[in-house]
Structure formats: C-alpha cells, structure tokens
Amino acid sequence: MTAVESVGEFRFECGESIENLRLAYETYGEFDGDNAVLVCHALTGSQHVSNAPSSADHDGDDLGDAVETAGQARAWWNDVVGPGKAIDTTEYYVVCVNVPGSCYGSSGPPADGPDDEPWGTEFPPVTVGDWTRAQRRLLDRLGVGRLHAVVGGSVGGMNALDWAKRFPDDVRRVAAVATASRLDTQCLSLDAIARRAITTDPDWNGGDYYGDDRPSPADGLAQARRIGHVMYLSKASMGRKFGRRAAGRDAFGDGPDDPTGRFFPYREVESYLDYNADSFTTRFDANSYLYLTRAMDEYDLAAGYGSDAEALAAFEGELLALSFTGDWHFTVEQSRVLAAAARDGDVPTAHHVVDSDHGHDAFLVEPESVGPPLRDFLADGVGGRAVRDEDDDDGPPGGRGRGPDRAPVHASLFPG
Numbered sequence: 001m002t003a004v005e006s007v008g009e010f011r012f013e014c015g016e017s018i019e020n021l022r023l024a025y026e027t028y029g030e031f032d033g034d035n036a037v038l039v040c041h042a043l044t045g046s047q048h049v050s051n052a053p054s055s056a057d058h059d060g061d062d063l064g065d066a067v068e069t070a071g072q073a074r075a076w077w078n079d080v081v082g083p084g085k086a087i088d089t090t091e092y093y094v095v096c097v098n099v100p101g102s103c104y105g106s107s108g109p110p111a112d113g114p115d116d117e118p119w120g121t122e123f124p125p126v127t128v129g130d131w132t133r134a135q136r137r138l139l140d141r142l143g144v145g146r147l148h149a150v151v152g153g154s155v156g157g158m159n160a161l162d163w164a165k166r167f168p169d170d171v172r173r174v175a176a177v178a179t180a181s182r183l184d185t186q187c188l189s190l191d192a193i194a195r196r197a198i199t200t201d202p203d204w205n206g207g208d209y210y211g212d213d214r215p216s217p218a219d220g221l222a223q224a225r226r227i228g229h230v231m232y233l234s235k236a237s238m239g240r241k242f243g244r245r246a247a248g249r250d251a252f253g254d255g256p257d258d259p260t261g262r263f264f265p266y267r268e269v270e271s272y273l274d275y276n277a278d279s280f281t282t283r284f285d286a287n288s289y290l291y292l293t294r295a296m297d298e299y300d301l302a303a304g305y306g307s308d309a310e311a312l313a314a315f316e317g318e319l320l321a322l323s324f325t326g327d328w329h330f331t332v333e334q335s336r337v338l339a340a341a342a343r344d345g346d347v348p349t350a351h352h353v354v355d356s357d358h359g360h361d362a363f364l365v366e367p368e369s370v371g372p373p374l375r376d377f378l379a380d381g382v383g384g385r386a387v388r389d390e391d392d393d394d395g396p397p398g399g400r401g402r403g404p405d406r407a408p409v410h411a412s413l414f415p416g
C-alpha cells in the first residue's frame with residue numbers, strides 16, 4: 001500500500017519553492033535502527049517496487065495517509081525485493097519513494113497544486129539532486145538516519161550515486177545499477193527527440209491538457225516511448241525477439257493509414273513498439289516524461305566538483321557498479337569509468353559486469369543475474385561472495401583480467 005507524506009515547503013535546485021511537497025512511498029520490512037535500504041526507481045517506475053506486504057502502519061501514527069494510487073500494476077522489482085529475495089525484506093527495511101515530478105502520487109505536473117488544479121508545467125523543474133534531498137526529508141520523518149544502502153537502476157542509479165556525493169556520511173553502501181555519471185550525447189539526443197514528439201503533439205497544449213474533457217498528448221507520449229523501448233533493448237535482443245518477421249496481419253495500430261505501407265508487412269517489431277507505446281500512455285503522464293528526462297539529461301556526478309573522483313571522495317562507504325554487456329543506454333565502459341573514478345576517490349569499489357544481450361532493461365528482467373551480487377554486496381560489501389570485480393582473476397567472462405597494479409578486494413579490508 002502506498003502512503004503519501006507531506007514534507008512541507010521545499011525549495012528546488014532551480015530556486016523555486018512549493019509550499020508543501022507530497023511524497024508517495026512504500027516501505028517493506030521492519031526498521032531496526034540500522035537496516036534501511038533505499039531503492040531508487042528508474043525513469044517510469046514507481047514506489048511500488050515489490051508485491052511483498054507493505055510494512056508501514058499508516059493508521060494511528062502521524063505519518064503519511066494510506067492511499068490507493070494509480071500505480072503500476074506490476075511491481076517493477078518483485079523478483080529482487082521481497083521476503084527471501086536478494087533485497088530481503090525479512091532482513092532489511094526497504095523504502096521506495098516516487099520522485100517529485102513523476103505521476104504516481106508525489107507532487108508533480110499532474111498532481112494538484114495550491115489552487116486544487118493540476119500543476120501542469122507550473123510545477124518547478126526538478127533535478128536528481130531534488131529527488132535525493134526529498135528522499136532525505138522523508139527518511140527523517142520515518143526516523144531513518146544512516147542508511148545501510150541505497151540501490152538504484154538507470155536514472156535511479158544516478159539517484160543512488162547522488163546520495164554518495166550529497167550525503168556521504170548517511171549511507172554505508174551504494175549499488176549503482178545500469179547507470180553512469182552522466183548521459184552520453186547519443187542518449188541526450190534521443191531524449192530530446194522524445195520530448196519533441198510530446199511537445200509537438202497539438203494536444204500537449206503547452207502542458208495544459210488535464211481534465212476529463214480534454215485530449216491528452218497520447219500520440220506524442222507513445223512516440224516518446226517507442227524511442228525509449230529501442231534504447232532499452234539491444235540489437236541482439238531485438239533480433240532474437242522479432243527478427244524481420246511480419247506480424248502476420250494488416251495492422252497499423254491506431255496510426256494513420258499509409259498507402260505505401262499497404263504493400264509492405266507490418267512487422268513484429270512495429271507491433272511490439274505500438275503495443276507497448278499504447279499501454280504506456282495509460283500509465284504515464286506526458287509532462288512527467290518531460291520533467292524526468294530533463295532531470296536525467298542534466299545529471300552530472302561531477303557537477304560542483306572538478307571530477308567524478310572528487311565528487312565521491314568524501315563518501316566513506318563502498319560502491320558496487322553493476323553493468324550489462326548488451327546495454328548501450330548506459331554502457332559497461334561508462335560503469336568502468338565510474339568505478340575507476342570512485343577508486344581514485346579512495347572508495348572501495350567493485351565493477352561487476354553481467355554478460356547479457358538483453359540491453360538496458362536487463363536490470364529489470366534478469367533477476368538471476370542482478371540478485372546474487374546485490375544480495376552479497378548488501379551483506380558483505382565489495383568483498384561479497386557473488387560480487388565479481390571485472391579485474392578479479394575469477395571475474396565474469398569477457399572481463400579484462402586483473403589490473404596490473406590493483407590488489408584483490410577483500411571484505412576484511414573494508415569492515416562494514
């Protein structure tokens with residue numbers, strides 16, 4: 001069950017403030033004072049990370065009201081978070097917060113503003129740093145001081161890295177999954193195209209489209225999501241799933257009829273993109289998509305410091321960078337650079353590379369690859385049994401072999 005907590009006036013990094021920031025969140029497991037794990041969701045995820053029973057007793061305390069929100073039907077990391085799972089909710093107190101700017105119950109464009117009308121684009125622009133500060137505010141309300149760990153994938157991984165930079169004393173272990181210190185230019189360009197698809201949809205109307213009697217910019221949002229899905233898959237996974245096969249029917253989805261297209265097949269890959277794009281428009285808000293992709297594009301770990309290493313130098317904990325060979329959205333090389341920077345900042349670090357052709361969404365669909373290193377990192381840090389630094393002798397296939405001047409990483413060197 002989602003709870004929503006009002007955390008009071010909040011000043012965003014852009015300089016604008018709102019009177020009352022509301023944060024939708026879920027918690028799982030019992031807090032024992034030292035076992036809190038913050039899980040940060042990716043671009044279109046929500047606070048609903050697991051189907052495990054939510055632990056928060058929101059009745060009879062002064063914390064957030066229990067509410068039903070229009071969330072994702074599917075808990076996005078149910079195979080990773082729950083009783084007996086890698087992030088074991090019988091052991092850890094797991095907190096997941098819907099980021100400001102999103103559309104699953106936290107303050108953001110589709111939520112009501114002070115005049116009880118949706119904020120729309122009057123909502124202040126948000127940054128990953130705003131998410132981190134908002135999460136800190138909520139954790140204070142929950143009585144959580146130092147976190148055992150912050151874990152996040154994709155832009156949620158940037159959020160996790162931001163914790164190490166912004167609150168270096170507040171977290172013992174950071175797991176940055178399928179992420180990077182910043183987005184590369186190719187991905188910036190694809191995000192820009194996706195936003196343009198939304199803002200050129202006439203129904204976007206400058207961001208003012210809320211209300212049952214108003215059309216929403218579904219075509220633009222669907223187009224943005226098609227671009228997203230191409231980024232989340234890989235050449236290999238697309239080839240394997242769809243090849244060049246025709247879908248075996250005449251279909252153009254709800255798109256405009258294209259006389260030339262009548263002669264050619266409607267392919268499985270088009271059918272996949274159309275289906276997922278259409279279903280996305282039933283669960284996500286176009287303005288939120290603009291806000292959150294802007295936050296992701298803007299994130300730069302080194303901002304305010306000279307380098308990534310300097311940004312991480314005050315972090316006293318340990319870092320796991322987990323990357324996937326088939327991910328071209330956030331590449332293995334970007335994680336390698338991140339890991340090297342963290343080591344330069346004297347942060348005990350492991351870079352665990354998963355051999356996978358799934359593409360970026362491997363972190364969502366391969367719990368068998370993601371779970372063991374995460375579980376053992378949470379338990380024993382970079383020396384955890386299933387944590388394989390790519391420079392270890394027994395690292396993953398395709399790893400580079402041990403670096404010439406680097407000693408093996410042992411848990412005993414880095415006591416919790």
Ligand SMILES: CC(=O)SCCNC(=O)CCNC(=O)[C@H](O)C(C)(C)COP(=O)(O)OP(=O)(O)OC[C@H]1O[C@@H](n2cnc3c(N)ncnc32)[C@H](O)[C@@H]1OP(=O)(O)O
Pocket residue numbers: 041042043044045046076232268269271272273275276361364365
């Ligand atoms: C933090 C967050 O993580 S965000 C939340 C999770 N992410 C998302 O929801 C992103 C959108 N979803 C996806 O990308 C995927 O569904 C994933 C990554 C969650 C799961 O991937 P997979 O298990 O490999 O599923 P796959 O991509 O094959 O199928 C997705 C859907 O496309 C449908 N589909 C598959 N092939 C085709 C096709 N040729 N034509 C039409 N539809 C198709 C599937 O039936 C499925 O439908 P459903 O969602 O109604 O069950």
Ligand SMILES: N[C@@H](CCO)C(=O)O
Pocket residue numbers: 042043044045154155232361
């Ligand atoms: N497919 C996931 C990951 C994107 O980074 C999402 O939609 O949030």
